[in-house]
Amino acid sequence: xxxxxxxxxxxxxxxxxxxxxTGCYLRRKINIExxxxxxxxxxxxSMFVISAYTTEEYIDRVVQQIRNIIDVIEARYYTPDELIxxxxxxxxxxxxxxESNGRIDALSRSLSxxxxxxxxxxxxxxxxxxxxxxxxxxxxxxxxxxxxxxTRSGSVVLHRAPLDDLLHDLGENTMA
Amino acid sequence: MAxxxxxxxxxxxxxxxxxxGTRDMxxxxxxxxxxxxxxxxDYRDRINHILTRHEQGAVHAAQGYARATGRxxxxxxxxxxxxxxxxxxxxxxxxDSTPLVCITGQVPSSMLGTDAFQEADIISMTMPVTKWxxxxxxxSEIPRAIAKAFYIARSGRPGPVxxxxxKNAQVEEMDYSYKPCLSLRSYHPTPEIDxxxxxQAVEMINAAERPLILAGQGVVLSGAExxxxxxxxxxxxxxxxxxxxxxxxxxxxPLFVGNLGMHGNVAANAMTQHSDLIVAIGMRFSDRVTGxxxxxxxxxxxxxxxxxxxxxxxxxxxxxxxxxDARTALEAFKVGLKYRERPDWFAFAEQxxxxxxxxxxxxxxxxxxxxxxxxxxxxxxxEIEKGDAxxxxxxxxxxxxxARYSRFNASRSFITSGGLGTMGFGLPAALGAKVxxxxxxxxxxxxxxxxxxxxxxxxTIMQNNIGVKILVLNxxxxxxxxxxxxxxxxxxxxFTELENPDFSAIAAAYRxxxxxxxxxxxxNGALREMSEAPGAYLLEVAVMPDENVFPMVPxxxxxxxxxxxx
Ligand SMILES: Cc1ncc(C[n+]2csc(CCOP(=O)(O)OP(=O)(O)O)c2C)c(N)n1
Ligand SMILES: [Mg+2]
Numbered sequence: 001x002x003x004x005x006x007x008x009x010x011x012x013x014x015x016x017x018x019x020x021x022t023g024c025y026l027r028r029k030i031n032i033e034x035x036x037x038x039x040x041x042x043x044x045x046s047m048f049v050i051s052a053y054t055t056e057e058y059i060d061r062v063v064q065q066i067r068n069i070i071d072v073i074e075a076r077y078y079t080p081d082e083l084i085x086x087x088x089x090x091x092x093x094x095x096x097x098x099e100s101n102g103r104i105d106a107l108s109r110s111l112s113x114x115x116x117x118x119x120x121x122x123x124x125x126x127x128x129x130x131x132x133x134x135x136x137x138x139x140x141x142x143x144x145x146x147x148x149x150x151t152r153s154g155s156v157v158l159h160r161a162p163l164d165d166l167l168h169d170l171g172e173n174t175m176a
Numbered sequence: 177m178a179x180x181x182x183x184x185x186x187x188x189x190x191x192x193x194x195x196x197g198t199r200d201m202x203x204x205x206x207x208x209x210x211x212x213x214x215x216x217x218d219y220r221d222r223i224n225h226i227l228t229r230h231e232q233g234a235v236h237a238a239q240g241y242a243r244a245t246g247r248x249x250x251x252x253x254x255x256x257x258x259x260x261x262x263x264x265x266x267x268x269x270x271x272d273s274t275p276l277v278c279i280t281g282q283v284p285s286s287m288l289g290t291d292a293f294q295e296a297d298i299i300s301m302t303m304p305v306t307k308w309x310x311x312x313x314x315x316s317e318i319p320r321a322i323a324k325a326f327y328i329a330r331s332g333r334p335g336p337v338x339x340x341x342x343k344n345a346q347v348e349e350m351d352y353s354y355k356p357c358l359s360l361r362s363y364h365p366t367p368e369i370d371x372x373x374x375x376q377a378v379e380m381i382n383a384a385e386r387p388l389i390l391a392g393q394g395v396v397l398s399g400a401e402x403x404x405x406x407x408x409x410x411x412x413x414x415x416x417x418x419x420x421x422x423x424x425x426x427x428x429x430p431l432f433v434g435n436l437g438m439h440g441n442v443a444a445n446a447m448t449q450h451s452d453l454i455v456a457i458g459m460r461f462s463d464r465v466t467g468x469x470x471x472x473x474x475x476x477x478x479x480x481x482x483x484x485x486x487x488x489x490x491x492x493x494x495x496x497x498x499x500x501d502a503r504t505a506l507e508a509f510k511v512g513l514k515y516r517e518r519p520d521w522f523a524f525a526e527q528x529x530x531x532x533x534x535x536x537x538x539x540x541x542x543x544x545x546x547x548x549x550x551x552x553x554x555x556x557x558x559e560i561e562k563g564d565a566x567x568x569x570x571x572x573x574x575x576x577x578x579a580r581y582s583r584f585n586a587s588r589s590f591i592t593s594g595g596l597g598t599m600g601f602g603l604p605a606a607l608g609a610k611v612x613x614x615x616x617x618x619x620x621x622x623x624x625x626x627x628x629x630x631x632x633x634x635x636t637i638m639q640n641n642i643g644v645k646i647l648v649l650n651x652x653x654x655x656x657x658x659x660x661x662x663x664x665x666x667x668x669x670x671f672t673e674l675e676n677p678d679f680s681a682i683a684a685a686y687r688x689x690x691x692x693x694x695x696x697x698x699x700n701g702a703l704r705e706m707s708e709a710p711g712a713y714l715l716e717v718a719v720m721p722d723e724n725v726f727p728m729v730p731x732x733x734x735x736x737x738x739x740x741x742x
Contacts, residue, residue, distance in 0.1 A: 064486035
């Protein structure tokens, strides 16, 4: 059965690793839903967060093959409930939102979001939350007919277990 | 080499190769590697560079060299078309776990990405078919890149590595010093064996009534041939080999029950289906070995030992997976292993061998006595060579007959393109093998189709006096495809018939002694003449055009459904 699986991979910060990792999905024709690469808490080590819908059997094999990439230190897969996941989204809405709400702080409070730009033509709202929360606000604003533009980040995740666990293989060589 | 000296990148490359033990390499020059070739000119006494006639020939030669010697094969090509011509061989080496270091030239780093003349993004192109690849853009990176390349190519599950060197890096000066690569923090090629798993495995083996060892190329790659023999003898366990595992155990060993898979031996496949315990060592349960996985080894528990964790459980269900080097595992298995007679099981092996004798071996010659058959050629060759020759095959019927009827005394004696099935592999791989093991007799067994894919390497053989024997099994067909058309496509022989040139005349044009035979009574004399020839020799045998390889497990069918006849 297809489900969302999130792969977290820690890698050397090397050119080409991204292509090799996405190649493992491509070979099995699995479409990547979102992908984020950033420096991990350890300098020189990148963290990949990749989300895709597939079966457990497939994701298990994909992860095995990702692990075989020379520059990959460790890779594992998770279901969304095993991770603390947040996304950031920006919403550009027409400024009549503010007029009808009266005050800016009232508006942001009512949406549990932050206003980051405000001018007579439009307002840009930033919201951090789970995917469901982000999507709910989007749908809300759309229904009210004020949403002009919408953009979102991929997932920012932390797993409930500490990162050291993923990095156990590094041992004493961490700083090598 | 600790003290530093200022040299050009090209020279640093050659010194680094020498540090890694490179004595021979295969290559083809071009604009973006001229500086390296210029430097090679001064190093001719230290590196034997062999100029092939096509880059595909260079990479296959390096593969043959690596497979015959166990050392890393090295090849080189220019940028663009030179590099892309390597790709087939690199993919072949990837699937067959062959350690290679492939060096390509690249446009100067200032021109990367501009569609410069002969620029090809070979790094992206080879990503899925290399174990690792790296682009060097400054001379100072060269020693480290080469050190890593060799370390990665030969350690763990071996494989091909490509180093792409921008032209500016070849001509820049740098401070040279060399340090071999001994470890990488993201790469752990030697797994630690799980002691508890070993204990369980030994218990399972001791308890098995009908055990069968499946030996793959992993046994050869880890140098575990002796450990395998000792393990099998200590427990009195029958051994079958995969196509890539052939020659890991001498063919005459009393515990050897034959080859597995699509055109394997009856006993090896039947024993798989009746076994209660499969012990698979350094093999990957390819679809050519398993047939229909749902009906594979239905009665058996399966122990799978492999150095590549991604192989464990990839293709079939496993009862006990051991992530380990083959030799480590086989040595560990010997402890506490019980010798058991298992007379019924060995009687079953004998009975199935008799089935193959009756159904297949008894019918390999042309009953009318008119045609020579491929089976006959390989059997007679085996008798003449007495198991001491290295047999390098091409792909197709010639390959399967070679696998079935050759005999081997020593490991690394059967070199074939297993995973990719690359036609055109045979001739260049054989010349590479001969360069690697010049004291051994090396025979290339080729089809008329495959020979013509890399025929030009006869020029390499001529120019370098490479004493390789070339046996062409000419059936005037793309025989293996013709066989499938006959059996599964209603005898509609769509584009498989070949009108061939006079191969001995071609050999003669390359000043290679040659002979063509067509009648069964000429065969042995000609084989003997080939075997006694002091240098290269080409023997073309016109064989029966419609011979088929049997037995056969049709693609996707269960191993229990063998076809024996047309
Ligand atoms: C490069 C390549 N192209 C196509 C094939 C498909 N193929 C497999 S066997 C075969 C026929 C080989 O004919 P030949 O070399 O004459 O050998 P024979 O089977 O007749 O011994 C073909 C076309 C292949 N394996 N490799
Ligand atoms: Mg043929």
